[in-house]
Amino acid sequence: MNARVRTAVALVAACTAALAACSTNPDSGDGTGAGGGVKTGNGVTDTTITIGSLTDLSGPFAAGAAVQTAEFKAYWASVNADGGVCGRQVKLDVRDHGYDPQKAVSLYRSMATNVVGLQQVLGSPVVAAVLPLADDDGLYVGGMGWPSVALGYEVAQIPGTTYSLEGANAVDFLVDELHLPKGSTIGHVYFVGDYGSDALRGSQHAAQERGVKIFPQEITPRDTDLSAQAAALRQAGVSAVLVSTAPTQLGSLSGVLDSLGVDVPIVGNTPAFNPALLKTSAGPALNANGYSITAIAPFSHDAPGVRKAVELYQAAAPNGADGWEVPLAYGQGVLLRDALDRACDAGDLTPEGLVKAMHSASGIDADGVFPGKLDFTKAGQPATRSVFVSKVDRQVPGGLRLLTTMTGPSASSYPVAD
Amino acid sequence: MSDFLDSSRLPDLADRPARRHPARRVSARRVSAGRRLALVLALVVALGLPLFLNDFWLQAGLFSMAAIVAAVGLTLLVGTAGQLSLGHAAFAALGAYAYTWTAGDTGAAPAGLGLPPLLALVAAAGCGAIAGALFSPISGRLRGIYLGLATVGLVFVSRHVLVNASSVTGGYNGRRVEPFSVPGFSFSNSEPDYLAVAGVEFEGLHRLWYLFVLVTAVAAALASNLRRSRSGRALASVRDGETTAAAMGINVRRAKATAFTVSSAYAGLGGALMALAFGRIAPDLFGLQLSIDFLIMIVIGGLGSVAGAAVGAVFVTTLPLVLTEYGADLPFLAAPGSGGLDGATLSRFAYGAAIIAVLLFLRGGLAGGLGRARSTLRDRRRAPSAGADGQAQPGRQADSGTAKDPGTAKDPGTAKDPAGPADRPEHELPSHSAPAVPSRSKETSA
Amino acid sequence: MSYLLTQLANGVSIGLVLGLVAGGFVIVFTSTGVLNFAHGSVVLTGAYLVAALQPDIGFWLAALVATAAAALLGVLVNAVLVRNLAEHNPATAAILMLGVDTVLLTEMTRRIGNRILPLGAPWGADVVSVGGVTVPTARVVAAGVAVVLFAALWFLFTRTGFGVAMRAAAADGDTASMMGIRLSRTGAAGWALAGGLAAVAGIFLTSFPTQGVAPSIGLTAFAAIPAWVLGGFDSLPGAVAGGLIVGVATALTVGYEDDLQVLGRGLGEVVPYAVMILVLLVRPNGLFGRQAANRV
Structure with a gap:
């Protein structure tokens, strides 16, 4: 270290020491004021x-x-x-x-x-x-x-x-409104994470309550061709499919299921549906079989x-x-x-x-x-434990026609806390 | 680290050229004294900054320093050994989780080991190193860009493990990070609950700042020393020609695997710092984008130099932030969603354009550009007494378009280079790493 | 058994498309040594152009224009950016392409917005059924196109003077230019081919069973990286083989996930990379690569 550097260090150290008057007691209050009471x-x-x-x-x-x-x-x-x-x-x-x-x-x-x-x-x-x-x-x-x-x-x-209660309600809807018999299998295609995995917990709880089975398929946002998942769902003999993904995946899945001749209800969570899907080749299949369980009222x-x-x-x-x-x-x-x-x-x-x-x-x-x-x-x-249930319908703006609001029995019994 | 060297066959690269040219030694020492002054000043500024910065800049600074540690590790690998890695996000993740698990409360869910945080920090680097060593069957055999692509897999495999091993990692929701502490003092908002320096209240972010400065400085110093050591020179000779290196008695495969291991340890440590800066970690924080960002940092900064990695890390971490923080409100911009050019889109464009511009116009990256600007200034100041030093500096002989910072980039054509091959800039990476990109000069001669 | 066949067919069908994407990586890499991180957004750009143009000029003309435009985009990127890099080395070029990717992807995200653009391809959502196995018509067309394209490329690279020149330029630029090979031409040709191939791949990547053009398509191209790597970095047949291996491995993992539960759910995402690492352990240059990746 040469002299210049040494001087610089000494100088700065002195300055820092002078500045650093430490204290551990607050000496002023917060900047909270009171205006108009x-x-x-x-x-x-x-x-x-x-x-x-x-x-x-x-x-x-x-x-x-x-x-x-x-x-x-x-x-x-x-x-x-x-x-x-x-x-x-x-x-x-x-x-x-x-x-x-x-x-x-x-x-x-x-x-x-x-x-x-x-x-x-x-x-x-x-x-x-x-x-x-x-x-x-x-x-x-x-x-x-x-x-x-x-x-x-x-x-x-x-x-x-919550997503989990959307999932539970979706199973209740399938059993109560679409009359899925006991013992049937419901496919659930989901993104791993706080959205899809949460929805899966809800649907699994409901399946246990209602005497049906869940056949889960985990995917990622990078999957845009769901042929393999659709074939697996057909092989498992599912009578309905829940989808907790993005619209791209919902579109691919319903299109492939349709081409395989699997004619079952497809129920998406709130973020899974996008009306732009109705203009794609999956449009007819979704229009026929698509439902959406949402926490928020549909656009129409x-x-x-x-x-x-x-x-x-x-x-x-x-x-x-x-x-x-x-x-x-x-x-x-x-x-x-x-x-x-x-x-x-x-x-x-x-x-x-x-x-x-x-x-x-x-x-x-x-x-x-x-x-x-x-x-x-x-x-x-x-x-709330209630959700909106809508049918996909290309005739209405936003692509979803409200069927009902519901609070299913498994949604009511779902243990939210661990 | 040096056990892949067979010293009896390794020529002494460090001293011989310098002995031949004693005059150059003086110049080298002068440069390094100036550099040391710059380093000391940088350190002092880093120590004083928390008195003036708001939380936004403190947080950005913490992320920058965490990135510097990881980027320095990567630059050791890329710039010194000529190996590329896109798997460093995986090692960072491993380090982050190793810290969190080791320091985590035994009673919390998911539980931790409850060991002292300092030990956890060491464990983070250690786990990174072990994972890096386990990858040596591949890292020792593949070269350059090939290794880079092979390591992409690590990011996806580690994410899968992190999501599924939820008893340790907390699954996709992640887990809380225990604040760093030494007995009696915590680097968080509590213990002591109130601490002020020169009238500025020092909260968790301020306290962490000093921890990060310390760790970053030590990590950078170790890396510089490593590059100058015999092992560093051995690695550089592997980069410059594997066959030659092997002929000189270097176990090339082992050298490459060792470089990868050291580099992974740095990534692990950087990951632990990231965990501390976040306060809670989840697998999504350590995606492929992070690996890519690390690589952008060292290339933008200027491959091979520790200073370059540091400059690049700060650039990549803060530029997008500054662009969004201050660019979104420009008056001529359209509202988001209107289909026009909105602020967020514009700042994203600017970021991409900045990367492109640096690579097109700054030889030696940001650090090279800064160094060149510095030496141009110095040249101008010294112009009247030019030649008074009694020797030519390597950078000065060239015209301004190709002049290089004498400290970071030396003309590889001259064997008189006092610092030896370890300082050879990465842009001289020999073409065997991949087929060479054609250059214009070649074409005009054809 | 027919289930196994179905999943194999699914794997082959997506694998072919991945092979087309991987082929673009191979061509840019062999002709100019650049790891083209922007390939995904070129794929997206090509597909977007088809979707944007087809309502006005019809699908076939739109496909032609998009292919030409993507090829031109590749040539421009090479001529304006890659060739003017301050330093020529693989890492710098790769990062340059990341910058290009950021710009392209941002523009595509802005243009596409919240829409999913239909491609308007004549094969629509049609499927072909053979012996109980259903394959989308788009993928059958893709297979035909892939065979024709790769045969043509193979012929170009091995049987024509220009192709040999391209390979020579890639293997040793200095020597090649001394022999009178114009590196600017071989480079431009490589980027043009890769760009055109990207647009073709983009068409099939956004055809049924995918539902159209959305920005996430750019991500899917990343799935082609393991295909490229395990096939060998500089081999076109390797790219196709790599794509098929990745496709089949993924489809089988998804199809038989219940039997693989010990390894955790969501294995489909990891399998391509796990296969890639395994292959590299045994063959560090990939399945069809030259002895370039390692030597000592």
Whole structure:
């Protein structure tokens, strides 16, 4: 080490020592203020409330996420036009993580201190990485899909039921409404992860309750030719098939099953169906045999909430795709708005106050967007065990025609906690 | 590590050329003194930064440092031994889970061993090394890009194991990572619950920052030393010509397997740091994209140099973040979903274009470009007294278009190179690694 | 027995398409030594062009235009980017292609959006049944096309002066250019062939049983990497054989998953890579590769 380096080190060390006046006692309080009798914290000023959205606008879910983002913006714009929430305008801060959990965690860090809650965190690996952090910080997280694992986090507000309860209800629907006899076999094609594997747990529970068998087939998003799975399902003699995958896989599977002459009902979870499938060669097969069990009302439902959602969306994005994302984003907006209103009424518009307010909410159905009155007062329990059941129908916008809402017996008995 | 060397047959590559040209030795020492100053300054900046950074940059810094450790390991393999790996995400995953399991609470679900975190950190590197060694039947026999493709399989196999061995890994939902701690002090938000330095509250991210700086510095220093050691030189000669290396008494297969093992240990350690930076790990965090990102880092940074790996790691980790954080709000952009050019799409384009631009225009990658800019500046400053040093520096003889940083890239044509073959830049990778890409100069002569 | 035959047929049928994709990797690699990480997005681009053009100009013309466009894309990438790299080595070229992949894939994701674009191919969702085994017509056509294309490529590479020049340029560029071979031409030809092949593969990859063009098709091309590697990096017959092996192994694993439960569910994803590693243990250059991957 030469003299120059030594001098530099000594100098900098001295500076650092001078700077580093350590202490282990907090000497100032948090920056919480009180405006108009309401306690406020991060993300809330006297005039604005800032909420965040960590979404995927450039990765694999970009298209669906863009629909939701457009609807979120339209919803909050309409809220603001009506005077906002708690006398404040609501600002939505959207950040794109491109399905990369590292990016998402860093963006979360930048957002966490500037927002009162997160309207949306999208994508399984991202949710797995961000939810624990939000839980540590006590920050509200609105939409993250419907994985059961989110029930373990106090800050998470699942918009409706869970994938597992969709799976259980699907089996109940097949047995009760489509009259599948005892002892029949139901195929279940699923993605491994917090979506498909969760749905499988539900269907396996229900199968045990209802005296049918589940024949599981695990696949990945890279599988786009499901010939081998379809042949295996035929070999197993299935009388119905549940599908917890993405639309590409649902399309391939129903097309191949049709070509093999396997004429059985095919029931998809909420994210499995996309109306664009009806224009493909699987369209006729899906139109004949396809059903969808959803946590959110289908696009074509005539409930006032869904109509309002569609109206907002079509004004904001006239050329946008129709699908379940529209009522979902609207429903999530309604849930967050309700929680903000409650927090305002309770005089505590801090992030912690928002989480507390969310857990005091019950009886919300967003004018028919949700299948029943959602109840968030019981920690660790799903807000509802009901689902919508729709038939695939190419005649209606969004491709799904509502048949009924139901809460099956196995859905009621499903043990959510481990 | 050096047991694949037969020292009686290995010529002393390190000293002989330098002895022949004593004047160059001075220049080498001067360069390294300047470099040391730069390193010390970098370290000091790294130590001071947490006083000024917000959580976003702290978190990005943690991910960057974790990436640096893994990328340095990969650059040892690619830049020094000429071997390519796309399996490093698997070793990182192994390291992450090894740390988490070893340090994990015995009572938690899934349970851990409850051992001290420091030991767990060592276990992470150790598990990486063992897995790397187990792969030696393939890593010792395949070369360059062939090995790179063969290792793609490791990522998928490890993911399958992680998802299915749920009693240890927590399955697809993953498991919580025990914060790093030494007795009496935890690198998290608690114990002590409040700690402030110069009026800035030091929370978990700040505390982890210093742990990461320490681990990264040690890892980088070890790697530099390794490259300069006899083993490093032996590896470089394997890279430059396996037959020649074998003739010099190097057990080539063993050398390649050893390089792979050391590199995997680094990946394991980097994985453990990633786990600490995330706080919770799941199999999805360690996909093929991570392997690919590691490779992008070292190539963008400039193959073969530790500094290059570090610069590349910071670039790849932070550029997309900066683009999304600050690029999404540009006024001329369309709203997402409108079909127009939205901010997220634009930042993705910019990232791809940045990769392409670096590779097209910066010889020696980012580190090479920075080094060249530095030496150009120095040349300009010294211009009036040019030649006062009494010797020519390798980079100066060439024109500005091909000038190289004297520290990281030396003209391989001159055997007088004082640092020996270990410092030979990777872009001189001999064509036997794969058929050579045709160059324009060849064509005009044809 | 007929179930076994069905699964074998499924494996052969997807394996052929994987072989077509793997063939593109082989050609770029043998002609310019580049590991083309952007091949998946070229496949996607080709398929997208067919789907986008066919409503206006019909499927066959659209297929022709898309094949030509993908070939042109390959030539441009080579001429504008690969040949102007600051440093010529395999790792740098591979990363360059990742940059290209990022740009292409982002553009495709933006254009396709939430849609699944139908290809409009005349074979639609038709199937051919022989002795109780059902195979999609698209795959029968694919088999025919693959045989014709690979025969033509084999003839080009081994029986024509230009093909020999291409191989020579790849094996030793310096010597080849001294012998008067124009490396720019052989490189361009390689990239053009690979691009065209990518578009053809894209058509069959998005035909029934897959339901049309969606961005995830770019990922599927990654499944062709084990096929390429285990066949041998520089062998066209190896690519086809590799594709078939991967296809059959995957189909059989999926088909008999119940008997393999000890190994965990979802084995279908791992099997191609496990087979690849096993083959490399025995034959480090792959099944049909030259003695290039290892020497000492």
